[in-house]
Amino acid sequence: MKHLALIAMLGLAACGNGAKVTSGEIGDSVTTAIALADGAVELNPVISWAGDAAPIVSIVGKQVVKAALIESGYEAETVNAISNSLSWGATCNNLVIIGGGTGGLGLAAGLICAAVTWEPIT
Helix, strand or coil, X not given: CHHHHHHHHHHHHHHHHCCXXXXXXXXXXXXXXXXXXXXXXXXXXXXXXXXXXHHHHHHHHHHHHHHHHHHCCXXXXXHHHHHHHXXXXXXXXXXXXHCCCCHHHHHHHXXXXXXXXXXXXX
16 A cells, blocks of 8 residues: 555646646546456556556556656657547547447447547647
8 A cells, every 4th residue: 555655646747848637537546446346457567566446547647657758858749639638539439348348349349449540739
């Protein structure tokens, strides 16, 4: 539990440079939590070690990665938009899995959702 508190603190600190929690990231974490509670297994090897805490680790980890990208010179708006679209893709995939669909159908739904939620940066 101490590790999760440290991860959460790092994630919150990362938000000071323009990284923000997006609707897609919240959707991904919420639907992941629901799927895990229903007995699904987290398949992302980057966060699967966290077990039931994977949704928290995921959302905080995204903030840390986005902060690093912004610090290295990427536009905050672009970084947040890309993360939002990809996270909506993960959300849609999770919804298909929760609904009893297959991984292939989840992947297709995820790709469509990511494309539909993409916000071009002008």
